[in-house]
Amino acid sequence: MPKDKDPKKPESVRSTTSTGKVRKTNSITGVKGVERASSVKSVSKVSSVNEPARTSSLDFSKRDKYFSMISEEAEKLVKEGVIPKSSQEVIERAVQMAIDASLLEPSDKAKDKKSSKTDS
């Protein structure tokens, strides 16, 4: 017999035939009334909301308007010191070029509409 035998270890397990008595549950004696919710005391300021952003399509009929906007805004940015005066002309012209090279002429758009009808 090994010396380190666990004295608590059961020798064998027999099948159970009975359980201890199960006590009856008591009936619910009462439900506490629902208390009133307190009103919202204050709402703190929302610092920022992600506003929906959208891209506006370039319209050839507004070409001159875009160009004058570019000049006006460039002028403002130079006055504010955002754009160096020395680069104003180049920067203004670059933005003009980039926008102009993306504007489709109206006659082309009319052709587009015809072709898109045939698409469907």
Added chain:
Amino acid sequence: MTTTKNQKNESTRLSEESANELVVEHMGWAESIARAVARGWNLDWKLDGLDGAAMEALIFCSRRFDPQRGIPFKGYARKRIHEASTDAARKTKGWARTSSSKTAKEARAQKLAMELYGVFPELRDGALPAQSATRGEDAESRSAIRELLVGASILATKEAIAGDPQPDELMDYRRMVSVMASLEPTHQWLLYRVYWDGASLRTVASEWETDGLNVMREHKVLIAYLQKSLAHGKAVAIPKIRPGLRERAVQFNKEGSLGPFSDVLTKSEVPT
């Protein structure tokens, strides 16, 4: 397995006949894109080969177009045709060079305009950079134009630093670099990758393993910050890093990076 997938892909594309019809239908439209590019840069759309480039791109797109993806053909092809046309423009003999008919400023502007497409690719789709939808159309266009002007100004700074700027220009550029150096390293790297390295905002987003919108929105915030802080006598709070980029910011901090513009100022690589 791959074959099945390939077969599935093939079947969603148009037949050669349908693709050819698409080309015929959109030929005029593709030419109009080439003409717009030629008009913008004072080129001849036929003599300078922009018409051929646009047609090639149109044919390519017709072969790749998958109608089942739910994107209209023009939405799919416009950017590619525009890109092909501007690439053809860049390959023309006199591109961005001075000539008897073109001043040095005009040549510089051409180069800057081309780079603007990298930063604001929506222009290729015929749209201005996205703005808040609550202001009214005119105010939105104005705000988008300001964004483009500030973007072009950053690009001009890069060009000038790389070149041989005049002493008075150097002071202006140093100011721009100083403002950028005041930003968080992550923000400095964002600007550097886009404006100095020419990476698109989407490329930066994929490199940083984050959603494209995180980088796009942050770029917008940075442009607004530069605009405000470069304006005379205005103290502006440095923008915080949005949650989507914080992981990247932690990495930069671990690497001990102060940001490329801070490094430049520290090393005094920008002469005063």
